[in-house]
Amino acid sequence: MTESNKPILEVKGLKTHFFTKRGVSKAVDGIDFSLHKGETLGIVGESGCGKSITSLSILRLIPSPPGKIAGGQVLFKGKDLVTISEDEMRRVRGNEISMIFQEPMTSLNPVLPVGEQIAEALRMHQNMGRKAAWERAVEMLKLVGIPSPEKRAKQEPFQLSGGMRQRVMIAMALACTPEVLIADEPTTALDVTIQAQILELIKDLQNRLGMGVIMITHDLGVVAETCDTVAVMYAGNIIEHAPTEKIFANPRHPYTQGLLDSLPKIHEDQEELQTIEGSVPSPYNMPAGCRFASRCPHQQPICHEQQPELIEQNDGVKVRCWMYTDLWTVKMVKEEAVK
Amino acid sequence: MTLEAKTEQPVVITQTMNQPKESKIKDFLSILTMNKAAMVGAIIILFYIFVALFAPLLAPYDPYEINLENKLIPPSTDHWMGTDDKGRDILSRILYGSRLSMGIGITAVIFGAFFGIIFGLIAGYYGKWIDSTIMRIMDILLAFPGILLALAIISTLGPGLINVTIAVGAYSIPLFARIVRGSTLEVKRLEYIDAVRSLGADDLTIIFKHILPNILSPIIVQGTLRLATVILSAAGLSFLGLGAQPPSPEWGTMLSSGRDFLFSAPYIAIFPGLAISILVLGFNIFGDGLRDAFDPRMKK
Structure with a gap:
């Protein structure tokens, strides 16, 4: 296998279980996938199928207790992220693997200027001084398409619209040019018109920075537009994993x-939308x-x-x-x- | 663009902690100024602070100067609040005493808040056995009536101004710890804490940069209300002879020395008593007003 063919992130048999009073909830129960440089992998499934838990497990952000990675490996550049120390893990987070969260309204600290929040990541990982980090933060805001970034950097989250906040989140996540970006439902909370812009932005930045993207979503439209491969999750398992065009x-x-x-299908005359009978088994x-x-x-x-x-x-x-x-x-x- | 930012604002309704900062301050001030009692409280407090700062300029006499010829003079144009049994001008002593009472109060509350905030943050953030251990110790401290705990501390440390400050401050620690722990639990569940952690922030950064600034309002309210209690307790301890020692013009001490002349010269005790009561009242109603202003349910 040549170097370029080697995946940058490999998840092998990952199991994340929650140990609660009601019993053990196997939220993620043995999943495998790999991600290459420049590739976009979609993880699709309905609420509660374990897709978000998968992304949090990769960064080891599972609330513990009750959550625990019960088995498997997350191999990133030869390191198993499941077993490395917390200090090492901190150096990976935001620096080599970053994450964008679903809810731009609540994912920013309400009392800090957004520029400061972007600069913080740079100061933590790149040993930048206060001024250099700030300048880079402004640059990042410009990169994600925020007009008059010098002014915006000094503003607090409430002064920005939802779409702009999501752009700030992306700027934060990409400030240290990570190799893997995990986008957990990055467009779910946004207006349809903004959704396309944000997806376009992520794609554009991916091309420029050559990172691998894991796109977590329940929206098959987003998958069709952005992903190279898709993993469909159901009740903690991957049940189908294929190139996007083959799945569709x-x-x-x-x-x-x-x-x-x-x-809903545009070319067919449908009276009612199809549904899947029954419900997901209890975890x-x-x-x-x-x-x-x-x-x-x-x-x-x-x-x-x-x-x-x-x-x-x-x-x-x-x-x-x-x-x-x-x-x-x-x-x-x-x-x-x-x- | 500015228009866009404005129209987006009302979206944030559900979170109490995520209120936008500037509009929060504006809202807060407008509610505070609407609350008449709170404004009266604020004026009282500002007045006392003014008096404490400028006591040497305002006082007509030396508060320590003993003049037995002038002893026990009832309130008059020369001595507005009269003189005590050693001929000292009571008004001057009260003016100087405001420095002591405010000083003790503020120092004790800062002392209590400092440790309370640290314990509360650690307990709330780390949870598990750390939380249980810290909070059980706080419960034990809380189980004592405040003044009794203070008495116990003073009997160990010995009487004196600094020890009284430590004693009444120590009793505030568990109260701050509880409030801070509760708010920390609430804030640490919010998504931005996950987001910050996903960027690689360490615990100290998360706790002090991202949690603490977002839980300041309950701490400020508690601090203001505690000031009232602490000033009262400190005066009480001085009254019992455990705090400031004569001839110090501490109000509790003055009250205590006026005890013997309650019938012949009641003004010796009445004026320090009034000084304490009004200040405590001021802090209490201002604290209540602050709490209402910070409470999102009060907003229309």
């Missing part, structure tokens, strides 16, 4: 199919078999007995479903056809 053209997993079906009480089985239109006895593995298909698409294994016999398919 030919979704394999019944859950992914359901997700795409539930999007405290996961079924032994496939976690989607009880909602799956193709369910078979084996689906309830044993959990399928994430298996790579011939065309590189990885899917966690019995339908794509040898065990799924012709007989089963026939039975289904009869039904």
